[in-house]
Amino acid sequence: MTTLRAGWVITQRDLAHWxxxxxxxxxxxxxxIMLLLVFGFLFGGAITVPGGGDYISFLLPGMxxxxxxxxxxxxxxxxxxxxxxxxxxxxxxxxxxxxxxxLGRVGADMANSTVEVLVLILGGLLIGWRISxxxxxxAAAVLLLLLLRFAVLWIGIFVxxxxxxxxxxxxxxxxxxxxxxxxxxxxxxxxxxGWLGAIAAWNPLSATxxxxxELFGNPTGITEGPLADGAVWLAIGWPVLLTAIFVPLxxxxxxxxxx
Amino acid sequence: MTDNAxxxxxxxxxxxxxxxxxxxxxTVPPGVIHGLLGPNGAGKTTAVKALATLIRTxxxxxxxxxxxxxxxxxxxxxxxxxxxxNAAVDEILGGRQNLVMFGRLFGLSTAAARAxxxxxxxTFGLTGAAERAVSTYSGGMRRRLDLAAGFILTPAVLFxxxxxxxxxxxxxxxxxxxxxxxxxRGTTVLLTTQYLDEADQLAARIxxxxxxxxxxxxxxxxxxxxxxxxxVTVTVxxxxxLEAVAQRLAAALGEAAVTDADTHRVTFEVGAGVVALADIVxxxxxxxxxxxxLVLRRPTLDEVxxxxxxxxxxx
Numbered sequence: 308m309t310t311l312r313a314g315w316v317i318t319q320r321d322l323a324h325w326x327x328x329x330x331x332x333x334x335x336x337x338x339x340i341m342l343l344l345v346f347g348f349l350f351g352g353a354i355t356v357p358g359g360g361d362y363i364s365f366l367l368p369g370m371x372x373x374x375x376x377x378x379x380x381x382x383x384x385x386x387x388x389x390x391x392x393x394x395x396x397x398x399x400x401x402x403x404x405x406x407x408x409x410l411g412r413v414g415a416d417m418a419n420s421t422v423e424v425l426v427l428i429l430g431g432l433l434i435g436w437r438i439s440x441x442x443x444x445x446a447a448a449v450l451l452l453l454l455l456r457f458a459v460l461w462i463g464i465f466v467x468x469x470x471x472x473x474x475x476x477x478x479x480x481x482x483x484x485x486x487x488x489x490x491x492x493x494x495x496x497x498x499x500x501g502w503l504g505a506i507a508a509w510n511p512l513s514a515t516x517x518x519x520x521e522l523f524g525n526p527t528g529i530t531e532g533p534l535a536d537g538a539v540w541l542a543i544g545w546p547v548l549l550t551a552i553f554v555p556l557x558x559x560x561x562x563x564x565x566x
Numbered sequence: 567m568t569d570n571a572x573x574x575x576x577x578x579x580x581x582x583x584x585x586x587x588x589x590x591x592x593t594v595p596p597g598v599i600h601g602l603l604g605p606n607g608a609g610k611t612t613a614v615k616a617l618a619t620l621i622r623t624x625x626x627x628x629x630x631x632x633x634x635x636x637x638x639x640x641x642x643x644x645x646x647x648x649x650x651x652n653a654a655v656d657e658i659l660g661g662r663q664n665l666v667m668f669g670r671l672f673g674l675s676t677a678a679a680r681a682x683x684x685x686x687x688x689t690f691g692l693t694g695a696a697e698r699a700v701s702t703y704s705g706g707m708r709r710r711l712d713l714a715a716g717f718i719l720t721p722a723v724l725f726x727x728x729x730x731x732x733x734x735x736x737x738x739x740x741x742x743x744x745x746x747x748x749x750x751r752g753t754t755v756l757l758t759t760q761y762l763d764e765a766d767q768l769a770a771r772i773x774x775x776x777x778x779x780x781x782x783x784x785x786x787x788x789x790x791x792x793x794x795x796x797x798v799t800v801t802v803x804x805x806x807x808l809e810a811v812a813q814r815l816a817a818a819l820g821e822a823a824v825t826d827a828d829t830h831r832v833t834f835e836v837g838a839g840v841v842a843l844a845d846i847v848x849x850x851x852x853x854x855x856x857x858x859x860l861v862l863r864r865p866t867l868d869e870v871x872x873x874x875x876x877x878x879x880x881x
Contacts, residue, residue, distance in 0.1 A: 309673070316670045324658045327699060393654035397715070400618050400648040401671050402640055565622045 310404025317398070317411020321385075322418065335381070336423060339374045340430050343367070346493055347434060357497040360526025364439075367431040368519035369492035371452050374423055376512050377483055379459040379466075382416050384476045386467020390564075399564065409464050409557060413457070420456045424449055439524030448522035451542045455515040458546035461553035468560035492516045495528030508532050511545035518542035569632075571596040571723050571754035572617060576626035579612055579778075586612040587623065588778030594771075596722070599745065599755040601769030603762065605875060609778040610758035611651065614725045617756070618648045631722040647716030647724040647753075651731065653708040654715075655700050661711050662687060662696040668715045686714040690744055706737025713744050717753070724748060726757045730764060742768060762871055776875045790864045792874075798842050799833045800850070801859035808832065811855060818849035 325332055343366070351362040389395045389408075398408050428449075438445050466475055489503070490512040496504040507513055517538035520527040529535050572594035579587040586609045594600040604610050615621045617630055619639040628635045631645040655664045662683050669679030687693045690710040700708060709729060716724055726745065730738040745768055749755050759765050765772050766786050774782040774789070782789060802811050812823040812832040819842060821834045836842035843862050850857055 313671055316667060320656060320659065320667050323663060327658050327660075392657075393650040393652045394656065396615075396620055396650055397648060397654040397668075398671070399620055400643060400646060401668075402643040402673065403671055407671075565620065 310407050310410065313403035313407035314410030314414060317407060318414030318418070320411070321415030332419060332422070335419075336426050339370065339377075339423060339427055342373070343370045343427065343430060344434075346370070354494060355498075356526050356528045357495045358526060358528060358530050360528070361435075363431075363434060363436050364525040365495075365520065365528055366493065367427070367436040368448065368523055368525055369490075369516040370431075371424060371427055372455060372512055372516040372519060373487050373490075373492040374427060375420060375452050375456040375515070376459055376487055378416060378420050378423075378456050379463040380476070380480050380483055381419075382412060382460050382463025383466040383479045385416075386412060386464055387471055387473070387476050390468065390471050395564070405561060406558075409561065412464055413460055416460050416463075417453065417457065420453065424452055436525075440522060444522040444524070448519040451515055451518050451522070451539070454543065454546045455511070458511075458549040458553070461550055461557055465553050465557045465560055468557060468564065486510070487512065490516065491528065491534070496532070496534075497528065497530065508534055511541075511549065514538055514541035514545050569596065570594060570629070571598075572600070572628075572630055572756060574613070574617065574626065574628040577613065577616055577623045577628055578625035579609075579616060579621065579623045585778050587616065587626075590616075590626070590775075590779050592773060592780060594754060594756065596754050597749070597752055598770045599749045599757055599768050601765035601772040602756060602758040602775055603760070603765045603772050603871065604758075604775035605760060608775040610760075610775055611727055612778075613775070614648075614727050614756065614758060617723075618646055618725050619643060620648075644719070645722040647718070647721040649712050649716040649724070649726045649729060651727050653712040655708065655711050657701040658699060660697045660699055661692050661703070661707075664700060664711060665714060665718065669718050672719050674718075682718055686717065689747065690714045691740070704737065705733050706740050709733065709737070709741050710744050713741070713748065717748055720751060721753055723754045723756065726755060728758055728760065730759070730761065738764075774871065774874050782870075782874045787864070789870045789874075792870065795835050795837045796842070797833055797861075797863050797865065798836055798846060799831050799859075799861045799863075800846060800857050801829065801831050803855065803858055804830055806855055811853065814853060815846060815849050819845055 347363050347366055351366065354362050356362055356365045395408060466479055490507050490510040492512055496507040496513065499507060513534060517527050517529060517534045518541070521538055527538070533541065570593055572592055574590055574592040577587045577590040590609065590613050602610050602613065612621070616623050617628055617635060619635050619642050622636070630642045633641040633645070635642055656667070659667070665683035665686055666676070666679045669682050670676060674682060687696050690713060692707060692711060692714070695703060695707060700711060703711065713729070729745065730741050733741065745755060745757065757765070757768060769786070771783070771785055772789060773780045782792065784792070800815065802808050808825055808827060808830055812825045815832060816823040819834055819836065821836055824833045825831070834842065846860070
């Protein structure tokens with residue numbers, strides 16, 4: 308109980324940052340919207356979706372999934388900054404549960420990403436994207452997107468706790484791009500060379516993007532392969548697997564701060 | 567059980583090739599400011615981190631406020647405040663917001679945390695800046711907020727790791743005032759510093775640290791005496807022969823004279839300064855010399871520090 312309460316206090320600290328410095332989250336949102344516009348209109352005309360369908364409808368769920376994955380960067384940066392500034396040490400010298408620091412991060416980042424999903428959905432609706440399914444399926448799509456965010460959150464916590472130099476967060480910032488683009492978030496795997504398409508199809512990001520397309524009733528750009536009929540299950544399985552790996556690793560990294 | 571605020575017994579901690587703590591012993595009774603003095607890399611911060619339950623040592627044991635740092639860390643954490651080397655406060659939030667947050671983390675209700683924050687802002691002279699973002703604070707203000715955050719529950723023991731590093735003299739004085747204020751309310755303070763005058767100003771007792779262990783321990787005066795006796799310096803008028811005067815004074819005192827022709831001064835290291843002073847005045851009187859200046863002083867902590875740490879290197 309005290310662990311949860313302390314986690315909530317630490318979450319509130321981040322929420323108070325939004326009020327004090329609204330520009331930081333707003334720039335984050337503008338970045339996502341900019342990517343959406345660049346791909347939707349600048350490149351979109353040159354991209355066809357295998358199996359048919361309009362590119363904006365294909366793109367928006369992919370953009371949502373991509374922005375969830377890019378969240379790993381802000382999580383890792385925030386954790387590493389607190390460690391470097393001694394704030395983590397101060398928390399550790401206090402009578403709070405050892406999970407509180409991570410839980411506080413989880414609460415703040417999930418709140419941030421929920422807002423991001425909603426803003427991107429609104430932005431999508433403004434540029435002609437449509438939900439062609441029922442509300443329950445659409446809600447399930449949002450939950451799967453947030454599940455991916457939850458999974459990469461733990462990767463970010465692990466990285467932020469394990470590597471305290473600024474180099475680690477820069478490595479994450481660079482690595483998210485190839486991982487993000489080597490997926491079906493922006494283009495269908497079926498337009499790629501065979502070997503590249505196979506890698507992209509097995510990217511956890513592709514599972515979430517494809518599942519969200521399916522649940523929103525948007526074109527999936529898939530005619531065959533593992534994502535054709537199992538996208539939703541993969542979009543549950545991948546994040547659960549990542550979480551199962553990185554929660555214990557994060558706990559270990561936190562304990563190792565004592566060494 | 568024990569009544570000491572801090573007790574460390576043979577703490578050891580190794581980081582790769584570096585033996586950061588090498589049999590660190592410390593005993594601090596409650597309610598005093600204890601200085602932990604040493605050059606960079608002596609192991610001061612590692613010692614503080616070990617006592618504040620932040621790191622696990624490889625060997626030895628320690629009790630803080632009566633609780634074992636290894637097996638009763640949670641109890642220790644309820645009774646300590648930690649103010650680390652860099653001001654560990656949230657820069658985006660305001661001063662009051664910081665204190666309310668830390669208060670709630672210490673288990674206070676929101677209302678109690680707010681009330682305590684207001685008290686502390688007042689005590690540490692930050693009421694006027696309470697709502698401003700900490701990033702707009704001066705170095706001294708930030709430090710004082712940091713101290714206030716470490717003092718929320720009126721801890722039994724407060725760890726201050728180099729609290730005035732990088733501050734200008736005025737801000738340093740303000741922080742010193744705050745530290746005295748904290749100690750006056752019964753909190754035991756362990757203060758690490760590499761500034762000798764800081765330890766001299768604040769600490770009732772000092773432990774000098776080098777290479778991971780305590781190499782000397784005592785009140786500032788005791789430490790100064792360890793290095794040798796007092797110094798008496800006579801400035802002889804230029805009209806008088808320096809060496810001859812020095813020899814006469816040396817004979818009268820029974821101590822060796824050290825002369826400096828440039829400044830025309832003669833210095834004696836003496837056991838008891840005040841007695842020697844009387845002897846010198848009498849001898850000068852007999853010689854019919856009026857000294858230009860006559861100074862009695864203790865060795866400075868700088869001399870203590872250099873002597874002790876040099877000895878350590880020579881070993």
